[in-house]
Every structure is written in C-alpha cells, then in structure tokens.
Amino acid sequence: MPNTETSLNKVTPIPSADAAIETIVHFVETAHPVDLAAWIAELPYEQAKSEILTLDLQRRVRTFGYLPASFQAELVAWLSRGELAEIVTRMSADDRADLFKLLTPEQQQRLLRDLAREEREDIRRLSSYAEGTAGAIMTSDYATLSADMSTREAIGLLRREAPEKETIYRSYILDSERRLIGSIRLHELILAAPHTPVSEVMDPSPISATLDMKQEEVAQMIEHYDLLALPVIDEGGRLVGIITHDDAADVMQRETTEDFQRIATVSPFSENMREASVAVLYKKRIFWLSLLVIGNLFSGAGLAYFEETILTYVALVFFLPLLIDSSGNAGSQSATLMVRALATGDVTLKDWRNLILRELLIATALGLTMAVVVSPVGLLRGGSDIALVVGLTMIMVVIIGSLVGMSLPFLLSHFKFDPATASAPLVTTISDAVGVLIYFSIATAILIP
Amino acid sequence: MPNTETSLNKVTPIPSADAAIETIVHFVETAHPVDLAAWIAELPYEQAKSEILTLDLQRRVRTFGYLPASFQAELVAWLSRGELAEIVTRMSADDRADLFKLLTPEQQQRLLRDLAREEREDIRRLSSYAEGTAGAIMTSDYATLSADMSTREAIGLLRREAPEKETIYRSYILDSERRLIGSIRLHELILAAPHTPVSEVMDPSPISATLDMKQEEVAQMIEHYDLLALPVIDEGGRLVGIITHDDAADVMQRETTEDFQRIATVSPFSENMREASVAVLYKKRIFWLSLLVIGNLFSGAGLAYFEETILTYVALVFFLPLLIDSSGNAGSQSATLMVRALATGDVTLKDWRNLILRELLIATALGLTMAVVVSPVGLLRGGSDIALVVGLTMIMVVIIGSLVGMSLPFLLSHFKFDPATASAPLVTTISDAVGVLIYFSIATAILIP
Structure with missing residues (x-):
C-alpha cells in the first residue's frame, strides 16, 4: 500500500533490521495487529513463531488472523498442538476454515482432534462450500435472537455472547426452524423500551x-446497500452464515485485479505480483501472446496480398504503424472504458443500442481530427494522393477500431464470457487486421490506375 | 450493477412502465431506499418530487440521500422551502454538505435561512474543505463521550443521541479541548461493568x-485496518469529523475507475459512462490519441530510413504488424500488471530492482517461445534468412517491450506522476518505434551484403 506508507508509518513505524531492540519491543507491544502481522510475515518461521508466542493471547489470535493464509499454514508445522489449538479455537470462523483448507490431511486430522466438537463441525461445514460462492466466504460468528424475547433479554444475551462473535452490530432473529425472520441493529435494541x-x-x-450466489454478486450487494454484514440462507430459508463488509471489500479488490489482468491479456492469477514466480507469470502471459500472433498473421497475409501496391508506393509503409496504432489506440480506449462501466454497473447490456450510436459520433469526430493532424505529414512525405489516402484511412480505422472496442465487451458479456477479455491487445490485433485491408484497399483504389 | 441484477430483482423487482399500478405502489412501499432512489432518479423531476413526498419522513430522507447529488440539486427547485428544510435537516451531515456545494448561490442562501444555527455552521464548515482531501468526505455525525463518565452514563448519553448520529458503533472520547484521546466500541461499553x-x-x-490527507490514503487506511469509521483530527489534535467505511469504498471505486481511464489513455472524467456526452468523451480521448500520433511518426521516420531494405525485401513488411504488435502486447501486459500492483500496494518503488531482473527472465522466455512460433511462417514466406531475422527480432522486441512496460509505471511513480499514465497505448507506441529500428537494423545487417 505505497500511497499510505507515510501515513501508516506515522501511526506505527516499522523498524529496519538495525534499529535498536527497544524500538522493536515498543513496536511489538503497540503496533496494530495488521502492521504487526505484516512485519512478522517477513521473518523466518522459527523467529515468527517466537514473536507470535510472546504476545498476549487476544493479541496473538488477532495478529495470527492477519497473517497471509499461506504463512499461517507454514507456521502450523512450528507450533505445538496446544499452542495451535489455543489460537485456532479463538480465530474467527471464516479465517479458521480458510486456514483449515490449506493444511495437509495429517495436519487437518491433528487439528480437529484438539478442537471442541462444535468447532470441529463448524470448520468442516464452512470449508465444504465451493470456492467462489457465498458459502466459501461466510462466517458463523453471528448473534441470533428469537422474536419473542424482550429487548432487555436480547441485550443480556448479546452481552454474554459478544466476546465470541465477529459482529454484534446486527443480530438475526430466527424462528424455531432456524429460518431467518428478521434482523435488528444493536443501537435499535438499546433505544427501544426494555420490555418491547x-x-x-x-x-x-x-x-x-x-x-450458491457468486462472491462478486454478494460483494456488490453489500456495497450497493451499504451493509455491514449480509446474512446467507440455504434453500430452506435457514440462516447458515453471514458475510462481513471487510471480506466483501477483499472480494471486490480481487475481482478488480482480475479485470486488470484480463484487460492486459494475462490469464487471471491470484499470486501477489511481488512474489509470483517467473514460471507462473510466463504461463499466465504466453497463452494470449501466442494466440494474438495468429491474429497478426492475418495482417501479414493482407499485406502480402497488396505487395504490388507496396512496391509501387513504398511511402505507404511509412504510415502503416501510425494508422494501425491509431485504430488500436482508439479501440483500446473504448474497450477499457466499457469493461469498467460494465463491471461497476454504470452501463448494462440493454444500453448497447444507445451507446453504439454515441460511439459512432465520437469516433467520427476523433477520426476527422486525427486525419487533419496527419494529412500534412502525408503531403510532405508522399504528395497529395498519399495525403488523401492516409487521411481517409485514418477516419475509417479510428471509427472501426472504436466500434470494435466498444462492441466486444458487450458481445462477450452477452455470450456469458467475462467482458474484460476484450483487452487492449485483443482489440488492437483485430483492428490492425481490418485496418491493413482498409488502408491498402483505399490506396489501391486511389493510386493504382 | 449488471451482475447483481438478478439478485437485486429478487429482492425488489423494479416495475416496467406498463406494470399494474399495484406493483408500483407495493414497490414504493417496500423497496430498499437504495432501489427506490434508483427508480425515482429515472422519473421527470415533477413526478419524482411527488413520489418523494408520498413517503413517510424517515424513508423520504433516506431515499433522498441515495439520489445522485446532481438529481438532488435539480429537485431542490421543485420543493417548497418547508419541504426542503424538513429533508435537509435530517440528512447526514456529509450528504448535506455535498448537496449544498451543488446549489446556486441563491438556493444556498435560501436554504441556510431555513436551517438552525448549528446546522448552518456545520454545513459551511464541511463544504469548505478542498476536494480530494479527507476533510471533503468526512461527516460530523459522530458520538462523543468524556473519559470520566461511567459506562452506564455513556450508554445513557448514546441512547439519547443515537437517532441523530450516522454511527454509534464507535464513540470518540475527547478532553476539554476537544482533543481526541480515545475511542470505544458500543459493545465494549455494553460488556463493561456499569460503573467503570x-x-x-x-x-x-x-x-x-x-x-489534509488525500482521500485515497484515507480510504486505503480504512481498508487496511478493516475500520468502520476513521476519526479525522486537525493540526491541534482536535476531532473534526469521521469518515465512514461506505464513503471510503466509494472513494476506492472512483480511484479504480480513474486508473482504468488512465490505462486506456483517456483523461480522467467523473461522468457516468452511460450519461457522458459526445463532447465530453471526445475531449477526454483526443488529447492522448493526437499525442500518440507524434510517437508513431518516429516509427514512420524509422521506416523511411530503411526504404532501400524494404524495397529489396518486401516480405519484411508482411511481418511488421506481427512484430510491433507482439512487442506492444508484451509491454501492455507488464505495464497493466504493474499499474495495478502499485495501486494495491502489492508492489512498492523499492521492489524495482528485483522485479526488473525477474521481468528480464520472463521476457526472454516469452520472446524465445514467440520466436519458435513465428520462425516457420518466416521460413515459408521469405526463406531461411527472413526466418532468422524475424525470430531474432521477435526475441529482442518482446524483451524491450516488456522492460519498457514494466519500468514506465515505476519511473512515472518515482517522478510523482500517476503510474497509470503508463497505458497500453503509450507503451505500444514507444515499443513500436524501438521495434521498427531493431527489426530493420537486424534485417539490414543480415540481409544486405
């Protein structure tokens, strides 16, 4: 989080290796668990373990919970059964299930033996939902009430249960079958007359x-309705978990990063960009790069077809990068704007008709402007005929690039693909192939008698 | 929000124009204020006004608060002074200040006259902070306590004040000078013994x-520490406002959209993509498109310099789009991944050295693979010499494109520009110009005796 570095450092300075021991001790004692976890995650496991164990239990559990899940899983091997059970018992239910999924089968068995029956079942249940669904990010640390309690009884119950629950800002009211029949905020309970x-x-x-809802859908609901937590129900309407706003924010962040990867024609990956290996990045990048080669071979074939025109007017080649890049650039602009607008919901599929008309107007204006910019160069380098060809081509390719860029995300979305697949490189490659044909068709028509 | 459409509709179906009146009445009575506001914002102002006024006061205020600020400002002209004051008095302090900023000076004066003195001062103060700073997104609806109160007294105070405050989940403890000396969560107050x-x-x-902190910094702090609200203090350490998690999420969303615009070489704009005018989009897109023309003219000049080589080996032209696009594509991949990694904080400036080494390895592997893919085509179309030239060039341009793409965001960030300016089209244009030189230099060296 580079932009907050200065501010985070103001709050809790992270000591450099050679800082005085007191600074470290002070840091370990006072830092926010988020920052403490970030510091510990850079240590070797043995040292990380002893730092963790010097913390008091509440702080130890919170700090452990903020460590990256993969680091937690590695640390498990260094902790004794007792040390591990003590932490895991107190972790939030969703973090606990995430950790569980990363352990080896032997570690899972060992851990389950040391947990109470209730936690054992909870961990098994939460870790059983398919990745990417609401079930996989929900937690079971929610507070429930029944409808016939008085508000005073409800507050008393919450007071007894609060320390174990992730959030008691909102409690859920269940009937005798555990079906969700209402919800209430803590301050509404406090405000109401005690016997209501x-x-x-x-x-x-x-x-x-x-x-079974998708994680993105759930995260967008939470953001749309400004919720702190969203209850999750099963087919029978029974409450099975809640999803908290901070986990939803993490999902949104991951989804956005995936959109960035897609518009960069990189196959989605979840590794941290700083730590991803050469092999992973190679694998994620080569697929689209090679695929786009095929598209580019079409441009090459188009050029070969016009060999004669090229040999007669070699100056046409000088304008080739300019024209195909301008087309690709205009297309990248439209595609990227559309991908984002579809992701945020600013634009939906049914807006397509209106937007394509607007795009046509914008692209014509852009194409005309660009033609005016490049025609003098055409005149200078190749005479008035070349200037005419270059100017006309520019108008055409900017319009076509823009329309391809704008339509592709909609088409992909319509056919249930991720619209972000309409990346800048893909749009560029398509509009290049079309651009080459247009350029030399116009040139042949105008220049070759 | 296209992906949640189905789910939102499940919750609150939005009626089509010809739906029975009962459906509309039922919708207006039961829909979440967020959805109600989205529906009302599509109506003509006069009809929107009467729909708003049919709601009971609490629902009216919440729904009004969810209308787009520009729609609120237009509605102001349709409401009577009394109707307006009734709503504005009850709006959250930050929404109120946002609306105030959009009114005409006459409307501002008229509104201020109808508000109580305390609200008048609050509105003036909140609307006085510079756009983009923490001050401009904070609200004054927070609850404060003093340190020497008992927890029972504190709960009593909150109970009296709660209806007016945006959030009482956390209260702030101030000394006699209004300096922030502590904070406490509602459930911690409830859990503590009454006389503590x-x-x-x-x-x-x-x-x-x-x-004066930047909005992005503040939003990232809230996400980093999983906060519900972040207190804002002035130079004297006095509490002046709080920023809530939902407003922080909005800031993050806007910032991300701006990054998307930048990597699309579109100058940032805040209009909704569906509603932005042809003129706005033209203006935001033409600047970079024309600027990139200049870059492309370098590629053209490069080609002109190698006119003789081109005329002798016209087959070289057929591979031109393929080679320069591959370079640009590899560069777009690196640039876009880096822009996102810098924005999320996964990567910071100091990682530069390690990452450039890794990039060199990845790019070499990518370049070699791509050379293997295209060399047979070179052999087929131009013979073994052309195949050699095309293969060697492919390796070189993929490496150079990748390095340019990876370094540019770091360079921009180092010189305090937004790294997202390192867009796919910019990287493509730079690597194209370099690519042309490399291609024909290699060709001339190998092919021309």
Whole structure:
C-alpha cells in the first residue's frame, strides 16, 4: 500500500533490521495487529513463531488472523498442538476454515482432534462450500435472537455472547426452524423500551443472499446497500452464515485485479505480483501472446496480398504503424472504458443500442481530427494522393477500431464470457487486421490506375 | 450493477412502465431506499418530487440521500422551502454538505435561512474543505463521550443521541479541548461493568487521519485496518469529523475507475459512462490519441530510413504488424500488471530492482517461445534468412517491450506522476518505434551484403 506508507508509518513505524531492540519491543507491544502481522510475515518461521508466542493471547489470535493464509499454514508445522489449538479455537470462523483448507490431511486430522466438537463441525461445514460462492466466504460468528424475547433479554444475551462473535452490530432473529425472520441493529435494541418484544422493533424483511450466489454478486450487494454484514440462507430459508463488509471489500479488490489482468491479456492469477514466480507469470502471459500472433498473421497475409501496391508506393509503409496504432489506440480506449462501466454497473447490456450510436459520433469526430493532424505529414512525405489516402484511412480505422472496442465487451458479456477479455491487445490485433485491408484497399483504389 | 441484477430483482423487482399500478405502489412501499432512489432518479423531476413526498419522513430522507447529488440539486427547485428544510435537516451531515456545494448561490442562501444555527455552521464548515482531501468526505455525525463518565452514563448519553448520529458503533472520547484521546466500541461499553470509567475501557490510541490527507490514503487506511469509521483530527489534535467505511469504498471505486481511464489513455472524467456526452468523451480521448500520433511518426521516420531494405525485401513488411504488435502486447501486459500492483500496494518503488531482473527472465522466455512460433511462417514466406531475422527480432522486441512496460509505471511513480499514465497505448507506441529500428537494423545487417 505505497500511497499510505507515510501515513501508516506515522501511526506505527516499522523498524529496519538495525534499529535498536527497544524500538522493536515498543513496536511489538503497540503496533496494530495488521502492521504487526505484516512485519512478522517477513521473518523466518522459527523467529515468527517466537514473536507470535510472546504476545498476549487476544493479541496473538488477532495478529495470527492477519497473517497471509499461506504463512499461517507454514507456521502450523512450528507450533505445538496446544499452542495451535489455543489460537485456532479463538480465530474467527471464516479465517479458521480458510486456514483449515490449506493444511495437509495429517495436519487437518491433528487439528480437529484438539478442537471442541462444535468447532470441529463448524470448520468442516464452512470449508465444504465451493470456492467462489457465498458459502466459501461466510462466517458463523453471528448473534441470533428469537422474536419473542424482550429487548432487555436480547441485550443480556448479546452481552454474554459478544466476546465470541465477529459482529454484534446486527443480530438475526430466527424462528424455531432456524429460518431467518428478521434482523435488528444493536443501537435499535438499546433505544427501544426494555420490555418491547424484539418482533416489534426488528426489520421483518432483511436483505439476504443464498449459499450458491457468486462472491462478486454478494460483494456488490453489500456495497450497493451499504451493509455491514449480509446474512446467507440455504434453500430452506435457514440462516447458515453471514458475510462481513471487510471480506466483501477483499472480494471486490480481487475481482478488480482480475479485470486488470484480463484487460492486459494475462490469464487471471491470484499470486501477489511481488512474489509470483517467473514460471507462473510466463504461463499466465504466453497463452494470449501466442494466440494474438495468429491474429497478426492475418495482417501479414493482407499485406502480402497488396505487395504490388507496396512496391509501387513504398511511402505507404511509412504510415502503416501510425494508422494501425491509431485504430488500436482508439479501440483500446473504448474497450477499457466499457469493461469498467460494465463491471461497476454504470452501463448494462440493454444500453448497447444507445451507446453504439454515441460511439459512432465520437469516433467520427476523433477520426476527422486525427486525419487533419496527419494529412500534412502525408503531403510532405508522399504528395497529395498519399495525403488523401492516409487521411481517409485514418477516419475509417479510428471509427472501426472504436466500434470494435466498444462492441466486444458487450458481445462477450452477452455470450456469458467475462467482458474484460476484450483487452487492449485483443482489440488492437483485430483492428490492425481490418485496418491493413482498409488502408491498402483505399490506396489501391486511389493510386493504382 | 449488471451482475447483481438478478439478485437485486429478487429482492425488489423494479416495475416496467406498463406494470399494474399495484406493483408500483407495493414497490414504493417496500423497496430498499437504495432501489427506490434508483427508480425515482429515472422519473421527470415533477413526478419524482411527488413520489418523494408520498413517503413517510424517515424513508423520504433516506431515499433522498441515495439520489445522485446532481438529481438532488435539480429537485431542490421543485420543493417548497418547508419541504426542503424538513429533508435537509435530517440528512447526514456529509450528504448535506455535498448537496449544498451543488446549489446556486441563491438556493444556498435560501436554504441556510431555513436551517438552525448549528446546522448552518456545520454545513459551511464541511463544504469548505478542498476536494480530494479527507476533510471533503468526512461527516460530523459522530458520538462523543468524556473519559470520566461511567459506562452506564455513556450508554445513557448514546441512547439519547443515537437517532441523530450516522454511527454509534464507535464513540470518540475527547478532553476539554476537544482533543481526541480515545475511542470505544458500543459493545465494549455494553460488556463493561456499569460503573467503570470510560477511560479504563477505551482504546487510548485510536488510529486517525488528518484533515489534509488525500482521500485515497484515507480510504486505503480504512481498508487496511478493516475500520468502520476513521476519526479525522486537525493540526491541534482536535476531532473534526469521521469518515465512514461506505464513503471510503466509494472513494476506492472512483480511484479504480480513474486508473482504468488512465490505462486506456483517456483523461480522467467523473461522468457516468452511460450519461457522458459526445463532447465530453471526445475531449477526454483526443488529447492522448493526437499525442500518440507524434510517437508513431518516429516509427514512420524509422521506416523511411530503411526504404532501400524494404524495397529489396518486401516480405519484411508482411511481418511488421506481427512484430510491433507482439512487442506492444508484451509491454501492455507488464505495464497493466504493474499499474495495478502499485495501486494495491502489492508492489512498492523499492521492489524495482528485483522485479526488473525477474521481468528480464520472463521476457526472454516469452520472446524465445514467440520466436519458435513465428520462425516457420518466416521460413515459408521469405526463406531461411527472413526466418532468422524475424525470430531474432521477435526475441529482442518482446524483451524491450516488456522492460519498457514494466519500468514506465515505476519511473512515472518515482517522478510523482500517476503510474497509470503508463497505458497500453503509450507503451505500444514507444515499443513500436524501438521495434521498427531493431527489426530493420537486424534485417539490414543480415540481409544486405
């Protein structure tokens, strides 16, 4: 988080290796668990383990929870059974399930033996949902009430349960079958007269998600409705978990990073960019690069077809990079803007008709401007005929590039592909092939008698 | 929000124009204010006004608060002074200040006259901070306590104040000079024994931001520490406002959209993509498109310099789009990945040295693979000499494109520009010009005796 570095350092300076021991001790004692975890994650496992164990239990659990999941899994091998169980028991249910999924089968068995039955079942249940679904990011640390309690009883219950729950800002009201029938915020409970039944002050139709919904959908719901947490229900309407706003923010961030990878024609990967290996990055990049070669061979074939025109007017070649790049650039602009607008929901599929008309107008204006810019150069280098060919081509290729760039994300989305696959390089390659044909067709028509 | 459409519709179906009136009435009565506002924002102002006024006051205020600020400002002209004051008084302090900034001076004066003195001063203060700073997105709806209160007194105070505050999940403890000396969560107050002084249970060193911090920094802090709200202090350490997690999420979303615009070589704009005018989009796109023409003229000049080589070996031209596009594509991949990694903080400036070495390895592997893919085509179309030239060039241009793409975001960031300016089209244009020189230099060296 480079942009906050200065501010984070103001809050909790991270000591360099040669800093005085006191600085480190002070840091370990006072730093926010997020920063402490970031520091510990850079240490060798043995040293990381002893730093973790010097913390008091509450701080130890929070700091451990902020370590990267892969680092947690490695640390497991260094901790004794007792040390591990002590931490894992107190971790939030979703973090615990995430850690569990990364352990070896032997480590999983060993850990399950040391946990209480309730936690054992919870861990098995939470880690059983398919990756990418609401089920896989939900937690079971929520507080529940029944509708016939008084608000005073409800507050008493929350007071007893609070330390174990991830969030008691909102409690969920269940019927005898565990079906979700309402929700209430903590301050609404506090504000209500003490003997009011919960059923009278609760929200009787809370927004909820279902287990099989996609993570992005759920994250967007949370953002759309400004929720702190979203309850998740099963087919029977029974409450099975909640998804908290911070986990939703993480999902949104990952999804956006994936969109960036797609528009860069890089196959999506989840490794941190700083730590990804040469092999991983090679694999994620080579697929599209080689695929685009095929597209470019079309441009080459187009050029070969016009060999005679090229040999007669070699000056046409000088304008080739300019024309095909301008087409690709205009197309990249449209495609990238559309990919983002579709991702944020600013634009939906049904807007297609209106937008293509607008794009046509914009692209014509852009093409005309660019033609005016390059025609003098055409005149200078090749005479008035070449200037005419270059100017006309510029108008055409900018329009075609823009229309391809704008339409491709919609088409992909319509056929259930990720619109972000309409990357700048893909759009460039397509509009290049079309651009070459247009350029030399116009040139042949005008120049060759 | 296209991906949640189905789910949102499940929650609250938005009626089509010809739906039965009952459906509309039911929708207006039951929909979440967010969805209600989205529906109202599509109506003509007069009809929007009457829909707003049919709602009960609490729902009216919440729905109005979710309307786009520009729509709110237009609606102001349709509301009577009394209707307007009733809504504005109850809006959250930050939304109120945002609306105020969009009104005409006459409307501002008229509105201020109808508000209580306290609100008038609050509105003036909140709307006075520079756009883009923490001050401009903070709200004054926070709850404060003093350190020597008992927790029971504190809960009593919050109970009286809660309806007016945006969030009482966390309260801030101030000394007699309004300096921030601690913070406490509502459930910590509820859990503590009733006669404990607040000073004993509060967090004595809450994370805070300063008034002049950039909005992105503040939003990243909130995400980094999983906060619900971040207090903002002035130079004297006095609490002046809080920034809530949902406003921080909006800032992050806007910043990301700006990054998308930059990597598309579109000058940043804040209009919604569906509603932006032809003129706005033309203006935002033409600057970079024309600027890139200059870059492309270098490629053209390069080609002109090698006119003789081209005329002797016209087959070289057939591979020109392939080679310069591959270079540009590899460069776009690196640049876009780096821009995102710098924005999320996965990578920082000091990682430069390690990453350039890794990039060199990856690019060499990519270049070799691509050379193997295209050499047979070279052999087929131009013979073994051309195959050699094309293969060697491919290796070189993929390496150079990748290095340019990777370094440019770092360079820009180092010189305090936005790294996202290292867009795919910019990287493509630079690597094209270099690529042309390399291609024909290698060709001339190998082919021309």
